Amino acid sequence: MTTAPHAARPDTTSPSSTAPERTAPGIAALDAVERTSLLTAALRAIESGRADHLYQDPYAAALAGETGLGLLAEVRAATFPAAGARTVPSTPDYNAIRTRFFDDYLQAAAADPATTQIVLAPAGMDSRAWRFDWPSRVRWFELDRPAVLAYKEQQLAGTAPRVDHRSLAVDLTAPDWEDRLLAAGYDPSVPSTWLLEGLLYYLPEADTHRILRRVAAISAPGSRIAADLVNTDALTAPQMTALLAVFADWGCPWLFGSDEPEALFGSFGYTAEAVQPGEPGADFGRWPDPVPPRGERGVRRVFFVHGRRN
Template sequence: MTETLDAVERTALLTAALRAAESSRQDRLYDDPYAARLAGDAGPELLAEIREATFPKNAARTLPSTPDYNAIRTRFFDDFLQQAAQDPDMHQIVLAPAGMDSRAYRLAWPSDIRYFEVDRPAVLAYKEERLRGVPPRVDHHSVAVDLTSPDWENKLVAAGYDPGLPSTWLLEGLLYYIPGDDAHRIIERVAAITKPGSRIAADIVNEAALTLPNMRGLLDVFAGWGCPWLFGSDNPEALFDEHGFTVEAAQPGDPAAAYDRWPDPVPDRAETGVRRVFFVHGSKN
Protein backbone atom coordinates (compact mmCIF):
# COMPACT_ATOMS: atom_id res chain seq x y z
CA MET A 1 0.00 0.00 0.00
CA THR A 2 2.99 2.34 0.18
CA GLU A 3 2.37 3.36 -3.42
CA THR A 4 -0.74 5.20 -2.17
CA LEU A 5 1.37 7.49 0.04
CA ASP A 6 2.81 10.75 -1.30
CA ALA A 7 6.28 12.07 -0.50
CA VAL A 8 5.43 13.79 2.78
CA GLU A 9 3.28 10.87 3.91
CA ARG A 10 6.13 8.44 3.28
CA THR A 11 8.30 10.27 5.82
CA ALA A 12 6.11 8.59 8.45
CA LEU A 13 7.64 5.29 7.29
CA LEU A 14 11.11 6.73 7.97
CA THR A 15 10.03 7.65 11.50
CA ALA A 16 8.70 4.11 12.01
CA ALA A 17 12.00 2.65 10.77
CA LEU A 18 13.94 4.87 13.16
CA ARG A 19 11.71 3.72 16.02
CA ALA A 20 12.18 0.09 15.06
CA ALA A 21 15.95 0.56 15.04
CA GLU A 22 15.84 2.27 18.44
CA SER A 23 13.72 -0.53 19.88
CA SER A 24 16.41 -3.06 18.94
CA ARG A 25 19.09 -1.27 20.99
CA GLN A 26 20.12 -2.47 24.42
CA ASP A 27 20.13 1.15 25.64
CA ARG A 28 16.84 2.05 23.95
CA LEU A 29 14.88 5.01 25.26
CA TYR A 30 11.56 3.28 24.56
CA ASP A 31 10.22 0.07 23.04
CA ASP A 32 7.93 0.24 20.02
CA PRO A 33 6.96 -3.35 19.13
CA TYR A 34 4.85 -2.17 16.18
CA ALA A 35 7.37 0.11 14.48
CA ALA A 36 8.86 -2.53 12.17
CA ARG A 37 5.51 -3.61 10.77
CA LEU A 38 4.51 0.03 10.29
CA ALA A 39 7.78 0.82 8.52
CA GLY A 40 7.27 -2.02 6.03
CA ASP A 41 9.92 -2.46 3.36
CA ALA A 42 10.05 1.19 2.35
CA GLY A 43 10.93 2.59 5.77
CA PRO A 44 14.32 0.87 6.11
CA GLU A 45 15.19 1.96 2.56
CA LEU A 46 14.52 5.59 3.49
CA LEU A 47 16.51 5.17 6.69
CA ALA A 48 19.45 3.74 4.73
CA GLU A 49 19.57 6.95 2.66
CA ILE A 50 19.54 9.08 5.81
CA ARG A 51 22.31 7.00 7.39
CA GLU A 52 24.45 7.25 4.25
CA ALA A 53 24.13 11.04 4.27
CA THR A 54 24.58 11.43 8.01
CA PHE A 55 27.41 8.98 8.59
CA PRO A 56 29.64 9.13 5.48
CA LYS A 57 32.12 6.27 5.19
CA ASN A 58 35.23 8.36 4.57
CA ALA A 59 34.48 11.65 6.27
CA ALA A 60 33.55 13.06 9.65
CA ARG A 61 29.89 13.52 10.49
CA THR A 62 28.74 17.13 10.07
CA LEU A 63 24.99 16.53 10.13
CA PRO A 64 22.92 16.05 13.28
CA SER A 65 22.47 12.40 14.23
CA THR A 66 18.96 11.59 13.04
CA PRO A 67 18.74 8.30 15.00
CA ASP A 68 19.66 10.01 18.28
CA TYR A 69 17.43 12.99 17.54
CA ASN A 70 14.44 10.79 16.75
CA ALA A 71 14.96 8.65 19.85
CA ILE A 72 15.07 11.72 22.07
CA ARG A 73 12.08 13.32 20.34
CA THR A 74 9.95 10.20 20.71
CA ARG A 75 10.83 9.75 24.38
CA PHE A 76 10.35 13.45 25.14
CA PHE A 77 6.86 13.46 23.66
CA ASP A 78 6.05 10.08 25.22
CA ASP A 79 6.76 11.64 28.60
CA PHE A 80 4.84 14.81 27.74
CA LEU A 81 1.70 12.92 26.72
CA GLN A 82 1.83 10.46 29.60
CA GLN A 83 2.23 13.29 32.11
CA ALA A 84 -0.67 15.20 30.56
CA ALA A 85 -2.87 12.11 30.72
CA GLN A 86 -2.37 11.92 34.49
CA ASP A 87 -4.03 15.31 34.96
CA PRO A 88 -7.49 14.52 36.42
CA ASP A 89 -8.99 17.29 34.27
CA MET A 90 -7.44 15.97 31.04
CA HIS A 91 -9.59 13.58 29.01
CA GLN A 92 -8.63 14.26 25.37
CA ILE A 93 -5.38 13.74 23.45
CA VAL A 94 -4.99 14.67 19.79
CA LEU A 95 -2.09 13.64 17.54
CA ALA A 96 -2.12 15.79 14.43
CA PRO A 97 -0.71 14.39 12.25
CA ALA A 98 -0.60 10.84 13.63
CA GLY A 99 1.60 9.27 10.95
CA MET A 100 2.84 5.81 11.92
CA ASP A 101 2.76 6.62 15.62
CA SER A 102 1.81 3.68 17.86
CA ARG A 103 1.52 5.35 21.26
CA ALA A 104 -2.17 4.40 21.40
CA TYR A 105 -1.10 0.75 21.13
CA ARG A 106 2.19 0.56 23.05
CA LEU A 107 1.62 2.83 26.05
CA ALA A 108 -0.79 2.46 28.97
CA TRP A 109 -3.46 5.16 29.27
CA PRO A 110 -6.02 6.12 31.93
CA SER A 111 -9.46 4.72 31.20
CA ASP A 112 -11.04 8.18 30.86
CA ILE A 113 -8.81 9.32 27.97
CA ARG A 114 -10.22 9.77 24.48
CA TYR A 115 -7.39 9.55 21.97
CA PHE A 116 -7.71 11.08 18.50
CA GLU A 117 -5.40 10.44 15.56
CA VAL A 118 -5.75 12.97 12.74
CA ASP A 119 -4.10 12.36 9.40
CA ARG A 120 -4.73 12.05 5.68
CA PRO A 121 -6.96 9.17 4.58
CA ALA A 122 -4.14 7.29 2.79
CA VAL A 123 -1.94 7.35 5.90
CA LEU A 124 -4.63 6.08 8.23
CA ALA A 125 -5.73 3.40 5.75
CA TYR A 126 -2.14 2.11 5.47
CA LYS A 127 -1.77 2.19 9.24
CA GLU A 128 -5.04 0.36 9.84
CA GLU A 129 -3.98 -2.40 7.45
CA ARG A 130 -0.57 -2.75 9.10
CA LEU A 131 -2.03 -2.90 12.61
CA ARG A 132 -4.95 -5.13 11.76
CA GLY A 133 -5.75 -7.30 14.77
CA VAL A 134 -3.83 -5.10 17.24
CA PRO A 135 -6.22 -3.49 19.75
CA PRO A 136 -5.49 0.04 20.98
CA ARG A 137 -5.00 0.47 24.72
CA VAL A 138 -7.18 3.57 24.86
CA ASP A 139 -10.54 4.86 23.61
CA HIS A 140 -9.21 5.45 20.11
CA HIS A 141 -10.68 7.54 17.28
CA SER A 142 -9.22 7.95 13.77
CA VAL A 143 -10.05 11.16 11.91
CA ALA A 144 -9.16 10.87 8.22
CA VAL A 145 -8.68 14.43 7.04
CA ASP A 146 -5.91 16.73 5.83
CA LEU A 147 -4.97 19.42 8.35
CA THR A 148 -4.98 22.02 5.57
CA SER A 149 -8.60 21.22 4.65
CA PRO A 150 -11.24 23.79 5.57
CA ASP A 151 -13.30 21.46 7.75
CA TRP A 152 -10.98 19.23 9.76
CA GLU A 153 -12.28 20.73 13.00
CA ASN A 154 -15.84 19.62 12.15
CA LYS A 155 -14.66 16.08 11.46
CA LEU A 156 -12.72 15.99 14.72
CA VAL A 157 -15.79 17.11 16.66
CA ALA A 158 -17.93 14.57 14.81
CA ALA A 159 -15.50 11.88 15.99
CA GLY A 160 -16.19 12.82 19.62
CA TYR A 161 -13.80 15.65 20.40
CA ASP A 162 -15.28 18.26 22.77
CA PRO A 163 -13.85 21.81 22.37
CA GLY A 164 -15.36 22.69 25.73
CA LEU A 165 -13.04 20.34 27.61
CA PRO A 166 -9.27 20.61 28.07
CA SER A 167 -7.20 18.74 25.51
CA THR A 168 -3.57 17.90 24.80
CA TRP A 169 -2.22 18.29 21.26
CA LEU A 170 0.96 16.95 19.68
CA LEU A 171 2.11 18.38 16.35
CA GLU A 172 5.03 16.04 15.70
CA GLY A 173 6.99 15.98 12.45
CA LEU A 174 4.77 18.57 10.79
CA LEU A 175 5.78 22.21 10.94
CA TYR A 176 9.01 22.13 8.93
CA TYR A 177 7.27 20.43 5.97
CA ILE A 178 4.71 23.19 5.41
CA PRO A 179 4.97 26.86 4.36
CA GLY A 180 5.11 29.44 7.12
CA ASP A 181 1.60 30.75 6.45
CA ASP A 182 0.19 27.24 6.81
CA ALA A 183 2.16 26.66 10.02
CA HIS A 184 0.70 29.82 11.54
CA ARG A 185 -2.76 28.89 10.32
CA ILE A 186 -2.66 25.40 11.85
CA ILE A 187 -1.50 26.69 15.24
CA GLU A 188 -4.20 29.37 15.09
CA ARG A 189 -6.87 26.78 14.26
CA VAL A 190 -5.71 24.51 17.08
CA ALA A 191 -5.94 27.48 19.46
CA ALA A 192 -9.48 28.19 18.27
CA ILE A 193 -10.67 24.67 19.08
CA THR A 194 -8.97 24.29 22.46
CA LYS A 195 -10.09 25.41 25.90
CA PRO A 196 -7.75 27.57 28.02
CA GLY A 197 -5.46 25.31 30.03
CA SER A 198 -5.15 22.84 27.18
CA ARG A 199 -1.64 21.62 26.42
CA ILE A 200 0.38 21.61 23.22
CA ALA A 201 3.72 20.24 22.05
CA ALA A 202 5.53 20.34 18.72
CA ASP A 203 8.96 20.06 17.15
CA ILE A 204 10.37 22.80 14.95
CA VAL A 205 13.74 23.77 13.49
CA ASN A 206 15.27 27.23 13.38
CA GLU A 207 15.60 29.27 10.19
CA ALA A 208 19.32 28.60 9.82
CA ALA A 209 18.69 24.85 9.68
CA LEU A 210 16.92 25.42 6.36
CA THR A 211 19.88 27.10 4.66
CA LEU A 212 23.20 26.29 6.33
CA PRO A 213 25.71 24.69 3.94
CA ASN A 214 26.56 21.99 6.48
CA MET A 215 22.88 20.95 6.49
CA ARG A 216 22.76 20.44 2.73
CA GLY A 217 23.40 16.70 2.89
CA LEU A 218 20.24 16.14 4.91
CA LEU A 219 18.15 18.83 3.24
CA ASP A 220 18.99 17.44 -0.20
CA VAL A 221 17.76 13.98 0.78
CA PHE A 222 14.36 15.30 1.83
CA ALA A 223 14.15 17.61 -1.18
CA GLY A 224 15.04 14.68 -3.44
CA TRP A 225 12.16 12.72 -1.96
CA GLY A 226 9.82 15.59 -2.82
CA CYS A 227 9.31 16.86 0.73
CA PRO A 228 11.72 19.76 1.35
CA TRP A 229 11.88 21.53 4.68
CA LEU A 230 10.02 24.82 4.28
CA PHE A 231 9.60 26.50 7.65
CA GLY A 232 11.62 27.26 10.75
CA SER A 233 11.51 29.71 13.63
CA ASP A 234 14.31 31.26 15.65
CA ASN A 235 11.86 32.12 18.41
CA PRO A 236 9.28 29.34 18.80
CA GLU A 237 8.11 30.81 22.11
CA ALA A 238 7.01 33.97 20.28
CA LEU A 239 5.50 31.93 17.44
CA PHE A 240 3.17 30.07 19.79
CA ASP A 241 2.56 33.11 22.00
CA GLU A 242 1.20 34.90 18.94
CA HIS A 243 -1.58 32.32 18.89
CA GLY A 244 -2.33 32.24 22.59
CA PHE A 245 0.03 29.57 23.94
CA THR A 246 2.71 29.99 26.59
CA VAL A 247 5.46 27.49 25.82
CA GLU A 248 9.03 26.53 26.59
CA ALA A 249 11.44 25.31 23.92
CA ALA A 250 14.04 22.67 24.78
CA GLN A 251 16.87 21.69 22.47
CA PRO A 252 18.09 18.07 22.27
CA GLY A 253 20.88 17.82 24.80
CA ASP A 254 19.31 20.29 27.22
CA PRO A 255 18.78 18.78 30.69
CA ALA A 256 15.09 18.21 29.95
CA ALA A 257 15.80 16.56 26.60
CA ALA A 258 19.09 14.68 26.77
CA TYR A 259 18.52 11.15 28.14
CA ASP A 260 22.30 10.69 27.92
CA ARG A 261 22.01 10.28 24.15
CA TRP A 262 22.64 13.60 22.42
CA PRO A 263 26.14 13.40 20.88
CA ASP A 264 26.68 17.05 19.90
CA PRO A 265 27.23 20.37 21.71
CA VAL A 266 24.10 22.32 22.59
CA PRO A 267 24.46 25.86 21.22
CA ASP A 268 23.49 28.72 23.47
CA ARG A 269 20.30 30.44 22.34
CA ALA A 270 22.24 33.67 21.80
CA GLU A 271 24.57 32.03 19.28
CA THR A 272 23.70 32.74 15.64
CA GLY A 273 24.36 30.85 12.42
CA VAL A 274 23.94 27.39 13.93
CA ARG A 275 21.35 24.69 13.32
CA ARG A 276 18.78 24.07 16.02
CA VAL A 277 15.75 21.96 16.65
CA PHE A 278 13.26 22.72 19.39
CA PHE A 279 10.84 20.61 21.38
CA VAL A 280 8.08 23.08 22.16
CA HIS A 281 5.73 22.34 25.07
CA GLY A 282 3.28 24.44 27.02
CA SER A 283 -0.35 25.38 27.43
CA LYS A 284 -3.08 27.68 26.14
CA ASN A 285 -3.55 30.97 27.98
Protein backbone atom coordinates (compact mmCIF):
# COMPACT_ATOMS: atom_id res chain seq x y z
CA MET A 1 0.00 0.00 0.00
CA THR A 2 1.51 3.32 -1.01
CA THR A 3 1.36 6.32 1.25
CA ALA A 4 0.42 9.89 0.46
CA PRO A 5 3.71 11.82 0.72
CA HIS A 6 2.35 14.88 2.47
CA ALA A 7 -0.35 13.43 4.70
CA ALA A 8 -1.15 15.71 7.61
CA ARG A 9 -0.36 14.81 11.19
CA PRO A 10 -3.38 13.81 13.27
CA ASP A 11 -5.28 16.26 15.38
CA THR A 12 -3.58 16.60 18.76
CA THR A 13 -6.54 17.94 20.68
CA SER A 14 -6.43 16.87 24.31
CA PRO A 15 -8.76 13.97 25.11
CA SER A 16 -12.01 14.72 26.86
CA SER A 17 -13.80 12.69 29.50
CA THR A 18 -16.97 12.86 31.50
CA ALA A 19 -14.96 12.32 34.70
CA PRO A 20 -11.48 13.18 35.95
CA GLU A 21 -8.89 10.48 35.47
CA ARG A 22 -8.63 8.13 38.42
CA THR A 23 -5.42 6.77 39.85
CA ALA A 24 -4.78 3.41 38.27
CA PRO A 25 -2.70 1.08 40.41
CA GLY A 26 -4.08 -1.80 38.33
CA ILE A 27 -1.94 -0.77 35.36
CA ALA A 28 1.07 -2.48 36.93
CA ALA A 29 -0.69 -5.84 36.56
CA LEU A 30 -1.11 -5.50 32.78
CA ASP A 31 1.35 -7.27 30.51
CA ALA A 32 2.59 -5.94 27.15
CA VAL A 33 -0.29 -7.20 25.03
CA GLU A 34 -2.85 -6.15 27.64
CA ARG A 35 -1.44 -2.61 27.68
CA THR A 36 -2.20 -2.19 23.99
CA SER A 37 -5.83 -1.79 25.08
CA LEU A 38 -4.74 1.45 26.76
CA LEU A 39 -3.28 2.61 23.45
CA THR A 40 -6.62 1.97 21.77
CA ALA A 41 -8.38 3.93 24.51
CA ALA A 42 -5.94 6.83 24.06
CA LEU A 43 -6.59 6.87 20.31
CA ARG A 44 -10.33 6.93 20.99
CA ALA A 45 -9.94 9.74 23.49
CA ILE A 46 -7.99 11.86 21.00
CA GLU A 47 -10.52 11.12 18.25
CA SER A 48 -13.36 12.19 20.53
CA GLY A 49 -11.73 15.60 20.90
CA ARG A 50 -11.43 16.27 17.18
CA ALA A 51 -13.85 18.68 15.53
CA ASP A 52 -14.37 16.09 12.75
CA HIS A 53 -14.66 13.10 15.09
CA LEU A 54 -16.19 9.91 13.70
CA TYR A 55 -17.59 9.02 17.12
CA GLN A 56 -17.40 10.19 20.71
CA ASP A 57 -16.19 8.00 23.54
CA PRO A 58 -16.56 9.90 26.82
CA TYR A 59 -14.98 7.04 28.78
CA ALA A 60 -11.81 6.64 26.73
CA ALA A 61 -9.63 9.20 28.51
CA ALA A 62 -10.19 7.66 31.94
CA LEU A 63 -9.54 4.20 30.50
CA ALA A 64 -6.35 5.26 28.71
CA GLY A 65 -4.76 7.13 31.59
CA GLU A 66 -1.27 8.59 31.34
CA THR A 67 0.10 5.19 30.36
CA GLY A 68 -2.11 5.01 27.29
CA LEU A 69 -1.14 8.52 26.24
CA GLY A 70 2.53 7.59 26.64
CA LEU A 71 2.09 4.58 24.37
CA LEU A 72 0.32 6.78 21.84
CA ALA A 73 3.21 9.25 21.87
CA GLU A 74 5.59 6.43 20.90
CA VAL A 75 3.34 5.30 18.06
CA ARG A 76 2.97 8.88 16.86
CA ALA A 77 6.73 9.37 16.79
CA ALA A 78 7.13 6.25 14.64
CA THR A 79 4.20 7.13 12.39
CA PHE A 80 5.02 10.78 11.82
CA PRO A 81 8.85 11.08 11.91
CA ALA A 82 10.34 14.51 12.43
CA ALA A 83 12.37 14.08 9.26
CA GLY A 84 11.02 12.36 6.17
CA ALA A 85 7.63 11.33 4.89
CA ARG A 86 5.26 8.97 6.62
CA THR A 87 5.60 5.40 5.32
CA VAL A 88 3.43 3.47 7.77
CA PRO A 89 -0.38 3.64 8.04
CA SER A 90 -1.76 6.59 9.97
CA THR A 91 -2.64 4.84 13.22
CA PRO A 92 -4.99 7.62 14.45
CA ASP A 93 -6.97 7.58 11.20
CA TYR A 94 -6.96 3.79 11.02
CA ASN A 95 -8.21 3.42 14.59
CA ALA A 96 -10.92 6.03 14.05
CA ILE A 97 -12.18 4.22 10.96
CA ARG A 98 -11.95 0.80 12.62
CA THR A 99 -13.90 1.94 15.68
CA ARG A 100 -16.62 3.59 13.60
CA PHE A 101 -16.81 0.60 11.23
CA PHE A 102 -17.36 -1.83 14.09
CA ASP A 103 -19.67 0.62 15.89
CA ASP A 104 -21.93 0.56 12.83
CA TYR A 105 -21.51 -3.20 12.40
CA LEU A 106 -22.60 -4.02 15.95
CA GLN A 107 -25.50 -1.58 15.90
CA ALA A 108 -26.74 -3.05 12.60
CA ALA A 109 -26.48 -6.55 14.07
CA ALA A 110 -28.36 -5.49 17.20
CA ALA A 111 -31.16 -4.01 15.06
CA ASP A 112 -31.91 -7.52 13.78
CA PRO A 113 -34.72 -8.93 15.98
CA ALA A 114 -32.95 -12.32 15.92
CA THR A 115 -29.89 -10.88 17.69
CA THR A 116 -29.97 -11.69 21.39
CA GLN A 117 -26.26 -12.03 22.25
CA ILE A 118 -23.14 -10.07 21.38
CA VAL A 119 -19.65 -11.19 22.39
CA LEU A 120 -16.52 -9.01 22.48
CA ALA A 121 -13.40 -11.12 22.65
CA PRO A 122 -11.20 -9.57 23.80
CA ALA A 123 -13.07 -6.67 25.37
CA GLY A 124 -10.04 -4.53 26.24
CA MET A 125 -11.04 -0.97 27.09
CA ASP A 126 -14.08 -1.06 24.82
CA SER A 127 -16.95 1.08 26.09
CA ARG A 128 -19.66 0.39 23.52
CA ALA A 129 -21.80 -1.24 26.22
CA TRP A 130 -21.70 2.10 28.06
CA ARG A 131 -21.88 4.64 25.24
CA PHE A 132 -24.72 3.20 23.14
CA ASP A 133 -28.27 2.12 23.88
CA TRP A 134 -28.89 -1.54 23.07
CA PRO A 135 -32.15 -3.51 22.73
CA SER A 136 -33.36 -5.05 25.98
CA ARG A 137 -33.29 -8.53 24.38
CA VAL A 138 -29.49 -8.38 23.95
CA ARG A 139 -27.09 -10.03 26.36
CA TRP A 140 -23.63 -8.46 26.07
CA PHE A 141 -20.64 -10.65 26.94
CA GLU A 142 -17.12 -9.25 27.40
CA LEU A 143 -14.22 -11.71 27.56
CA ASP A 144 -10.71 -10.72 28.53
CA ARG A 145 -7.90 -11.58 30.90
CA PRO A 146 -8.49 -10.93 34.61
CA ALA A 147 -6.03 -8.02 34.92
CA VAL A 148 -7.64 -6.17 31.99
CA LEU A 149 -11.17 -6.48 33.33
CA ALA A 150 -10.09 -5.58 36.88
CA TYR A 151 -8.44 -2.38 35.64
CA LYS A 152 -11.44 -1.54 33.45
CA GLU A 153 -13.87 -2.07 36.32
CA GLN A 154 -11.74 0.20 38.51
CA GLN A 155 -11.69 2.98 35.92
CA LEU A 156 -15.42 2.76 35.19
CA ALA A 157 -16.49 2.49 38.83
CA GLY A 158 -19.77 4.29 39.37
CA THR A 159 -20.95 4.01 35.76
CA ALA A 160 -23.39 1.41 34.50
CA PRO A 161 -23.53 -0.26 31.08
CA ARG A 162 -26.67 0.33 29.02
CA VAL A 163 -27.25 -3.35 28.30
CA ASP A 164 -27.51 -6.70 30.06
CA HIS A 165 -23.74 -6.90 30.54
CA ARG A 166 -21.78 -10.01 31.58
CA SER A 167 -18.04 -9.80 32.09
CA LEU A 168 -15.89 -12.95 32.03
CA ALA A 169 -12.28 -12.92 33.22
CA VAL A 170 -10.83 -15.57 30.90
CA ASP A 171 -7.86 -16.10 28.62
CA LEU A 172 -8.94 -17.04 25.10
CA THR A 173 -6.11 -19.57 24.90
CA ALA A 174 -7.31 -21.33 28.08
CA PRO A 175 -9.04 -24.71 27.66
CA ASP A 176 -12.29 -23.87 29.43
CA TRP A 177 -13.48 -20.40 28.42
CA GLU A 178 -16.43 -21.88 26.49
CA ASP A 179 -17.71 -23.50 29.69
CA ARG A 180 -17.43 -20.18 31.50
CA LEU A 181 -19.33 -18.43 28.70
CA LEU A 182 -22.13 -21.00 28.77
CA ALA A 183 -22.38 -20.68 32.55
CA ALA A 184 -22.78 -16.92 32.14
CA GLY A 185 -25.87 -17.43 30.00
CA TYR A 186 -24.57 -17.71 26.46
CA ASP A 187 -26.80 -19.93 24.32
CA PRO A 188 -24.96 -21.74 21.49
CA SER A 189 -28.23 -22.85 19.92
CA VAL A 190 -29.23 -19.34 18.79
CA PRO A 191 -27.30 -16.93 16.53
CA SER A 192 -24.71 -14.69 18.14
CA THR A 193 -22.53 -11.78 17.03
CA TRP A 194 -18.79 -11.92 17.76
CA LEU A 195 -16.25 -9.12 17.47
CA LEU A 196 -12.53 -10.00 17.57
CA GLU A 197 -11.05 -6.49 17.46
CA GLY A 198 -7.35 -5.76 17.82
CA LEU A 199 -6.43 -9.38 18.47
CA LEU A 200 -5.43 -11.65 15.61
CA TYR A 201 -2.14 -10.03 14.54
CA TYR A 202 -0.73 -10.52 18.06
CA LEU A 203 -1.30 -14.29 17.94
CA PRO A 204 0.73 -17.09 16.37
CA GLU A 205 -1.02 -18.63 13.39
CA ALA A 206 -1.90 -21.81 15.29
CA ASP A 207 -3.60 -19.82 18.07
CA THR A 208 -5.53 -17.72 15.54
CA HIS A 209 -6.85 -20.86 13.87
CA ARG A 210 -7.66 -22.44 17.23
CA ILE A 211 -9.67 -19.42 18.42
CA LEU A 212 -11.62 -19.15 15.15
CA ARG A 213 -12.37 -22.87 15.31
CA ARG A 214 -13.57 -22.64 18.91
CA VAL A 215 -15.74 -19.58 18.24
CA ALA A 216 -17.28 -21.30 15.23
CA ALA A 217 -17.98 -24.42 17.28
CA ILE A 218 -20.24 -22.54 19.70
CA SER A 219 -21.85 -20.27 17.09
CA ALA A 220 -25.20 -21.32 15.66
CA PRO A 221 -25.83 -21.08 11.91
CA GLY A 222 -26.52 -17.47 10.98
CA SER A 223 -24.16 -16.12 13.64
CA ARG A 224 -22.11 -13.08 12.73
CA ILE A 225 -18.38 -12.56 13.16
CA ALA A 226 -16.14 -9.56 12.55
CA ALA A 227 -12.42 -8.91 13.04
CA ASP A 228 -9.53 -6.78 11.82
CA LEU A 229 -6.57 -8.43 10.18
CA VAL A 230 -3.36 -7.53 8.34
CA ASN A 231 -1.83 -9.28 5.36
CA THR A 232 1.50 -11.10 5.43
CA ASP A 233 3.41 -8.23 3.79
CA ALA A 234 2.40 -5.97 6.68
CA LEU A 235 4.53 -8.16 8.95
CA THR A 236 7.75 -7.78 6.95
CA ALA A 237 7.53 -4.74 4.65
CA PRO A 238 10.52 -2.38 5.13
CA GLN A 239 8.11 0.57 5.20
CA MET A 240 6.50 -0.94 8.31
CA THR A 241 9.75 -1.34 10.24
CA ALA A 242 9.39 1.75 12.43
CA LEU A 243 5.90 0.86 13.62
CA LEU A 244 6.57 -2.86 14.00
CA ALA A 245 9.64 -2.07 16.08
CA VAL A 246 7.51 -0.14 18.59
CA PHE A 247 5.27 -3.14 19.25
CA ALA A 248 8.21 -5.54 19.31
CA ASP A 249 10.03 -3.33 21.81
CA TRP A 250 6.94 -3.36 24.02
CA GLY A 251 7.03 -7.17 23.96
CA CYS A 252 4.00 -7.71 21.72
CA PRO A 253 5.22 -8.16 18.14
CA TRP A 254 2.81 -8.71 15.28
CA LEU A 255 2.83 -12.42 14.45
CA PHE A 256 0.01 -13.26 12.06
CA GLY A 257 -1.36 -12.02 8.78
CA SER A 258 -3.43 -13.45 5.94
CA ASP A 259 -3.50 -12.54 2.26
CA GLU A 260 -6.85 -14.29 1.82
CA PRO A 261 -9.05 -13.34 4.78
CA GLU A 262 -12.25 -14.58 3.13
CA ALA A 263 -10.69 -18.01 2.67
CA LEU A 264 -9.33 -17.99 6.22
CA PHE A 265 -12.76 -17.42 7.74
CA GLY A 266 -14.34 -19.69 5.14
CA SER A 267 -12.22 -22.58 6.38
CA PHE A 268 -14.04 -22.32 9.71
CA GLY A 269 -17.52 -22.27 8.25
CA TYR A 270 -18.13 -18.56 7.58
CA THR A 271 -19.09 -16.79 4.40
CA ALA A 272 -17.01 -13.65 4.81
CA GLU A 273 -16.23 -10.37 3.10
CA ALA A 274 -13.09 -8.28 3.64
CA VAL A 275 -12.94 -4.53 3.09
CA GLN A 276 -9.86 -2.31 3.28
CA PRO A 277 -9.81 1.10 4.98
CA GLY A 278 -10.45 3.69 2.29
CA GLU A 279 -12.85 1.49 0.34
CA PRO A 280 -16.59 2.26 0.25
CA GLY A 281 -18.10 1.62 3.67
CA ALA A 282 -14.71 1.82 5.40
CA ASP A 283 -13.54 5.35 4.70
CA PHE A 284 -15.77 7.98 6.38
CA GLY A 285 -13.67 10.62 4.62
CA ARG A 286 -10.64 9.91 6.78
CA TRP A 287 -8.33 7.38 5.07
CA PRO A 288 -5.34 9.40 3.82
CA ASP A 289 -3.69 6.84 1.52
CA PRO A 290 -4.38 5.22 -1.85
CA VAL A 291 -6.04 1.82 -1.64
CA PRO A 292 -4.25 -0.81 -3.76
CA PRO A 293 -6.37 -3.27 -5.75
CA ARG A 294 -6.59 -6.70 -4.14
CA GLY A 295 -4.64 -8.24 -7.00
CA GLU A 296 -1.58 -6.07 -6.43
CA ARG A 297 1.23 -7.93 -4.68
CA GLY A 298 3.98 -6.80 -2.34
CA VAL A 299 1.99 -4.12 -0.49
CA ARG A 300 0.87 -3.88 3.12
CA ARG A 301 -2.84 -4.12 3.78
CA VAL A 302 -5.37 -4.02 6.58
CA PHE A 303 -8.72 -5.79 6.36
CA PHE A 304 -12.00 -5.48 8.20
CA VAL A 305 -13.52 -8.95 7.87
CA HIS A 306 -17.17 -9.70 8.53
CA GLY A 307 -19.30 -12.71 7.78
CA ARG A 308 -22.00 -15.18 8.75
CA ARG A 309 -21.80 -18.76 9.98
CA ASN A 310 -22.99 -21.22 7.34
